[in-house]
Structures are given as structure tokens and as C-alpha cells.
């Protein structure tokens with residue numbers, strides 16, 4: 253360090269002093285900006301008490317200065333020192349920034365990629381099975397009128413069948429006639445009516461969507477869940493068409509070895525009505541805890557469209573017949589992915605969701 257050149261000073265006029273100090277400052281600045289800046293080395297080199305460059309330059313310049321110039325040099329010297337101290341901090345900061353930007357030993361800043369929620373994924377799968385059979389896809393409102401959710405589906409006012417779908421109603425509707433009152437749809441079936449009002453037969457449509465019921469949440473119930481509704485209307489549609497279609501759909505969803513069975517049931521808007529059961533996918537129908545040792549799992553409701561429903565939409569029941577079905581997407585997703593608590597599908601818990609990435 254001692255062998256470094258100490259710039260000499262001969263001219264003590266103020267502009268010359270300014271230039272000389274500026275040159276020293278420039279030298280320090282360039283060193284502070286060096287990519288290999290080392291804070292301790294810089295401090296020793298410039299601010300070291302005995303051998304520091306600042307001290308040596310100061311001594312040299314003051315020693316040879318005439319008395320009138322000493323004050324001018326002293327002032328400039330103090331401000332030079334302050335600025336070099338500033339460079340010491342700036343340089344350290346710059347290096348730190350550089351290190352943060354380039355430290356290849358740190359874990360990378362990972363870009364998280366979104367995935368389809370298991371429910372939506374399952375819903376798309378179900379819909380796709382029917383699209384391949386020529387079905388179109390429709391949607392309808394989640395807030396419905398009593399007319400679409402119940403009356404037009406042949407649930408007359410006060411009919412006990414309404415009690416099977418514990419309904420969440422919109423407040424403050426009591427002044428309206430019953431059929432206009434708003435409620436959260438309890439099933440996707442009202443969209444059957446909306447589709448038939450809009451389109452003349454023949455019609456083949458699936459309707460995926462969210463539905464709401466005033467059910468207490470437990471491992472298998474959620475007040476919000478999802479259904480895929482299906483409707484097929486044409487001339488000469490029979491129960492065999494219904495059976496063949498749903499048997500194919502269940503095999504497409506759960507594997508070709510799955511068997512289906514149609515069990516008599518009741519829905520006001522289909523006649524006859526059936527519940528569809530599939531052979532238990534966990535034990536191949538031998539009987540296990542999942543199927544309550546029956547070998548069968550109930551998956552959906554279906555039936556032939558009741559002629560009374562055609563009456564509500566102006567379809568001629570003598571000319572046309574049709575079938576409808578509705579299945580719970582949550583159930584299907586839980587079976588496909590081995591999910592034991594429906595609440596997980598609505599928890600937004602990343603530890604759960606990340607498993608589907």
C-alpha cells in the first residue's frame with residue numbers, strides 16, 4: 253500500500269484543489285464499484301489510521317501547503333472522507349445485492365403452476381364421456397325460482413317430495429307468488445326445463461354445476477356439492493337406451509369390468525325412476541366396508557322423463573320420449589381418488605391439493 257503513488261499537489265488555487273480532490277474521489281468510487289469489492293480491504297486501503305490512503309494523501313498535501321491553503325484543503329479533505337465512508341457502505345450494499353441475485357447455493361425461486369381442482373377435473377371427465385356420445389353441454393343459474401327447481405319438475409306446492417331436498421331459500425321472498433320465489437338450486441334438474449324451453453327436440457345435453465342443500469356437513473355431506481345432469485329426448489327413446497348409456501358411462505369412468513344395476517326409486521319428474529348402482533370398485537363386488545358389504549355402490553338417480561314435465565315445456569308427450577339422470581360429482585371424485593372426507597374438497601388446503609399436481 254505504501255508503494256502506491258500519492259498524487260502530488262502544486263497548484264493551491266481553489267479550482268485546482270477541487271480537481272485534485274475530485275480525482276482522488278473518482279479513484280475511490282471506481283474501486284467501490286468493482287464487482288470484487290471487499291469491504292474490509294476497501295476500509296483498510298482508504299480509511300486505515302496509519303497506512304490508509306486518505307491519511308497519507310492528507311499528510312502529504314498538508315505538509316507542503318502554504319498556510320493560506322491549509323483551511324481550503326482541510327475542508328475538502330473532510331468532505332472527501334465523508335464521501336469515501338459512504339462508498340464503503342454503498343459498495344458493501346451493492347455486493348450484497350449482487351450476491352442475493354446470483355447465489356446459486358440458495359434454493360431457486362420456484363414458479364408455482366396451477367392445477368385443476370380434483371372436483372373440476374372429475375366433472376370434466378364425466379362431461380367428456382357424454383360429449384363423446386354426442387351430448388352438448390349447458391349451464392344454468394345457481395339461484396333459481398321455485399318454479400324451475402320444483403314446480404315444473406312436477407313437485408307440486410307442499411308435496412312431500414320437496415322435503416327430500418332440504419332447501420336454502422333467499423330471504424325476503426314471502427311477498428311473491430310461490431313459483432317466483434328465489435332459492436339456491438338443490439339439483440341441476442331445473443336446467444333440464446330451461447334447455448327444453450330453449451330448444452326443440454331432439455335434445456341431448458349434459459349440465460354440470462354446483463348445487464346447495466341445507467345439510468349439516470360431515471364426512472359425506474357438504475351443503476355445497478356438484479352434479480352432472482343429463483337429458484336425452486327424441487322419438488322412440490326407451491329405458492334400454494337409458495340403461496345402455498349409463499352402463500357405458502360407468503364403464504368409461506370406472507373401468508370396463510364395472511357392472512351396473514338399476515334399482516327402483518322415485519323422482520317426481522321421471523317415471524319410472526331408478527337409482528343406479530355400480531359393482532363396488534374397491535372389492536369387485538365381493539363385499540367390503542366401503543360398500544357396506546353389499547358389493548354395490550349407489551351413484552346416481554335417473555328415469556324416463558315424466559310426460560307431465562313435457563307438458564310444462566310444450567313438448568308433445570305422444571311424439572317424444574326421453575330419459576334423464578343426475579349424478580353427484582363429489583362422490584365420484586372421492587371414489588376415484590380415495591378421499592374419505594368430502595370437506596377436503598372445499599378446504600383449500602394446499603397439502604391436500606398439491607397431491608393432484
Ligand code: PHE
Pocket residue numbers: 438439440441481482519522553554555576577578579
Ligand atoms: N335431481 C335428482 C337429485 O338431485 C337426480 C335425478 C336427476 C334423478 C335426473 C332423476 C333424473 O336427487
